[in-house]
Every structure is written in structure tokens, then in C-alpha cells.
Amino acid sequence: MEGLTIAVVANSIPKSETMIGGYRIAIECAKRWLARGHEVVFLTNPMGEAMISRYIPRDDLDVVLSQVPLGLERKALHSLAAAALFYMGMSLTGLGTAWKASLPEKTVIYSVSPLWPDIFPGFLLRRRMRGSAWLVAVSMYAPPFGKGWRAHDQAGRGRPEKRAVAFRLNEAVVYPLIKRSAEGIFVNNELDRARAISDGFGRERVGVIGMGVDNSLAASVPEPARKEYEAVFIGRLHPQKGLLEFMDVWRLYVDRHPGARLAVIGNGPLEGQLREKIERHGLRGNVDMLGFLDGREKISVFKASRVVVHPSLYDSGGMAILEAMSCGLPGVSYDLPDLEVYYPQGMLKTPCYDQATFAANIELLLEKEGLYRELRDEALAWARQWDWDDVSERLLRLMERLFD
DSSP, X not given: OOSOEEEEEEOOOOOSSOOXXXXXXXXXXXXXXXXXXXXXXXXXXXXXXXXXXXXSOGGGOEEEEOOXXXXXXXXXXXXXXXXXXXXXXXXXXXXXXXXXXXXXSSOEEEESSSSHHHHHHHHHHHHHOTTOEEEEEOOOXXXXXXXXXXXXXTTOOOOOOHHHHHHHHHHHHHHHHXXXXXXXXXXXXXXXXXXXXXXTOOGGGXXXXXXXXXXXXXXXXXXXXXXXXXXXXXXXXXXXXXXXXXXXXXXXXXXXXXXXXXXXXXXXXXXXXHHHHHHHTTOGGGEEEEESOOHHHHHHHHHTEEEEEEOOSSXXXXXXXXXXXXXXXXXXXXXXXXXXXXXXXXXXXXXXXXXXXXXXXXXXXXXXXXXXXXXHHHHHHHHHTTBHHHHHHHHHHHHHHHHO
């Protein structure tokens, strides 16, 4: 199908200096769709516009803006209460934007996340435009109430995390709406696809998009004269990502290797708690918190590191790790079921949530040269299979199928 119009509903971003996987997929694919002559319109807020314009030239950027209520945008990244108010406010202003938006009748409406500010405006657009098709990125299913985004304690009891409960409540509202009204969804991996089908989605309605990477960017950054970091973490500073718990792992590793250094790339609600724990554990000289990085600056940190760590306690993927793999970094993670299919190679898996073994696996990878080379080569090969050009084409084909 030639000349698609794609309305990207990306209204849930609370800060321009951050990036989540759904936004990365939408932006990287939109750049390539525009180059192929398709029309792309972003329905977003001022923070989303600022973030998107860093990657897509403003002359090519067609944006319909929703206003941010109550000045909550900067607080929403760090406070759950502020985030809840922000998401409710952006849902309302997004509905107003969707009501006024003028788009061709036959448009693909693409909600970049399963969060309220991206779902409700997408639903309204679909209702207004009878000839359109609605596609939703179901980036991750919420964890069970009894587990949340925390490791179980030694007695085996779950310790729910309040942000996980909030995400579960969000899903309870939007998932039935998506099932009833969206022409299609895409998920991160085959396990999530099987779940969607068991939940009642027809097989033809569910695509697996997964992840993407710009391998040419990694190749364009030269290798440094020496490695500065034994390990690098990249991701949101969020309970799901397990970085607070990983400080216990890193303390174990530093006890055996006192000069070891960890680079932390990212920002998020746990930044203050993370800094406090680094101080408590005496790790100030062993952890560099670098904030949000992207482009060549981020790649330079990867190339100055030897291993990428992915200590998520609950996950459906973790796309940023692929960028590190494209730089030749093998990884260490827990053996979560989704990661077994998302990263079947290039990653040394650790039994959940065995901190001593996680630290030992970092040491094993850095000291066993043959194992390191083997996983490094696997990581590079895996990254080559997920170039953004292929991912954007796969997502475009899914959109075209929705009209059939």
C-alpha cells in the first residue's frame, strides 16, 4: 500500500530528557517511513515534541500538540502521585486534541504504549474515523499483584511495588478496550504473542516487533585506547529494572575487585534512592551516574565498557541492551522467561534472583577470555539481525495488513 498516513499517538512522555522503548521504536520507524514517502503525524505534548525533534528534522515533523495541565511534567518522572495526575491530565487533553485533529479518513492510528494518554486519544480517533485502523504497542504485560517489580524475600513472599500496582490498574482499564476496538497490537516477543492469542486476540491481529538498533552508528564510533568501565547499565532508574538491588551485587564484585567501575546511563524515579544506596555501600568511587545519554555519546560509553548488565526483576525485553551488543558487549542478566526468547544468545543468564551468582558471572565473563570472545561474537551477530531498517519495514507490513 502506497502513501499511508500514520498518526502516532505519543502523549505519555513526562520529560524530554528520557526515552522508553515504545518511543524509540516509533521515532526510528517514523524516520524511515518519512524517507519512503509516507505521511507521519505525531499527536504528542511539548516534551514529546522536544524529544522527537532531536531525531527528526523539524522541517519534516508534523505535530499536533496537547497542552500539559498543572505544570506536572517535571515532577511526574520522580513522583508516583504526580505521574498519576499527569497521566490523567494528559489523557483528558489528549482526548481534546484527538477530537479536533484533522486527518485523512484512511489513517493508521498508532498508540506507542498501553498507557492511558496514548490509548484514550487513539480510541477516540478510531471512533471518529470509520475508515481508519488502530494499532497499539503492548510493550509489556503488568506483573501479578502478588509479585510486582521486586524480588521475593527469603521466605518466598512477594513484595508488591506501588508502581507495579498502578501499571496493573492501568492495564485493567485499557486492555479490554484494546481487545474490543483495536484492529491490531504488537508485542515484544513470542511468549507475549502467545498470551495475547490466549486472551482472545486473533493470530492475524498480533505482530512481534521486538527491538531495533542502528548498527551503522556503532560502527562509526572508534574503539577507545582503553576500557574505563568493567560494566555498564542502561535503562530507566525504575523499580522494574532492578538497579537498586544490583548495588548489592556490585558491592560483592567490588569486594573482590576494589578498582572496578560501573557506568549508569539513564534517569528516573529512583535516582535519589540510588545515590543514597551508593553512598551507604561505599561505592561512590565505583559508580559513575551519567544521566540520559544518546547517540555517539552513549555509544562511546558502551565502547569504553567491557560488559553490559541487565538486572531487571521483571521484563519483556530490554531493547537498550541491544545497542550495547552492537558495540560488542556481552551481557549478564537473570534468567527471566522473556529474556530467554528475547536474548537467546550473547547473554550469560543467572538464576533469579541470586545476587552472589550474578556477581560471580560478571567475574567469570571478564576473566575467561574464551567465554568472553564467544559471547561477544554472539552479541554482535544477534544485533545484526535487528537493524531498524528491517524493523520499520516489518511494522509497516503489519499496518498494511490491518486494512485487509
